[in-house]
Amino acid sequence: MSDITVIGGIAADIEGHPYDVLKPGESNPGKISISYGGVGRNITENLARMGASISFVSAAGNDFVGRMAVQELAALGVGVENVHLIEGENTAMYLSILNSIGDMEMALCNMDVLERISVEIINKALPLLKRSKIVGIDANLIEEVQTYIMDKLQEVPLFLDPVSAPKAERSKKYIGRFHTIKPNIGEAQVLSDIEIADEKDLSEAGKYFISKGVKRVFITLNARGVYYKDEAEEGIIRPGKTKIVSATGAGDAFSAAILDSFVKGRDIKETALYGMAASGVAMESKTAVNPNMSIKNIEEKKHWIYQLD
Known part of the structure; x- marks a missing residue:
């Protein structure tokens, strides 16, 4: 398992x-x-x-x-x-x-x-899911399937990647049933009904999610880094300057780093730092997943982060 x-x-x-130049109605070489x-x-x-x-x-x-x-x-x-x-x-x-x-x-x-x-597909996977240390879902899953997973895996920590602001709506009513969430600002606004314009608003959103029952919150800020919060601490980690080949897939790398960090017992600040470094590795590739993604390269990328608040 x-x-x-x-x-x-x-x-x-x-x-x-x-x-x-693209010519409509014609076969364009490319x-x-x-x-x-x-x-x-x-x-x-x-x-x-x-x-x-x-x-x-x-x-x-x-x-x-x-x-x-x-x-x-x-x-x-x-x-x-x-x-x-x-x-x-x-x-x-x-x-x-x-x-x-x-x-x-x-x-x-x-x-x-x-x-x-x-639900039938989830049912077939239940023995695997119940033995997992953590289960991650993306909000491509319809609401019925998400709630079924929540009901069947009440003893297993759940992680949510909201995917997009429209799809985040599917999880909004149940947000407190997730152990960890990783929205971007737009998704966090949908999930919390809080307009996020500055760091004070980020903190308010973080408090809202914790009050609902979420244990760990990571709100990604695009080029400005990531806000993190649990019951004990909060902060922002910011990236340094780097050559970006493509930002596509950076958030997915961050989500993977959160799940890996949970299993390895990292605290929330260590997890945020690890996630930022994984995102940095992801952005060095034009593909959504960098073929060079590895623990070694993530550790080497940590020098890219220049500020801890």
Whole structure:
């Protein structure tokens, strides 16, 4: 059995970049890339690269993309027995067409299969989930499934990555049932109904979450670092200057670091520092998960943080 189990989405990101000015209604020569994504999947891959004992629960289409995504995670040592490949469904995909200067011109997304992560799938994974030291979920899960997990795993600490402000609404009524949460500012505003404009507002939001029953709160501040709070202390950790290849996936690396830190018994400030360093490693890669993610590289990245409040 794994120490950590993550329940969440798998997706494929397909991006087209034309060599010249994009011409509507024509076949435009260009470069096309594909990579795997999905918040739950990204958190899981990061944890595997950190050397964690990790399993994943999810649903994807029984298509080439879904099968390859599962094979890639299995090759990293992830327990994938509870990733269900569903006949007749497409694996979740996000297709974007950029223009000649790299801005998105148009996009299509098909995330329907994520709604198929059902109570039945959770039931099949219950023996694994109940033996996990912590279970992480992303808010791609519908409300019914989230509440079912809460009811069945009352003795297991739960971690929430809200994914986005609209999806955070699914968890809002139940926020106190999570041991640890990691929203960004927009998601924290949705979850708390507190407008966050400064550090005083951050502190008020932190107090709100603790009063509801959350044990650990991490609110990410984009380039300004992370606010953290538990019942005993709060503070802000800020990053230093660094060359950023891509910020995509930095939050997923932070979530993975929180889960890994819980199992290893780090306190909240140590966890926040570890999460910031993991985010720094993530931003050195153009892919959502840096293939060079590792404990060694996270430890070396800690010099990037320059301020502890």
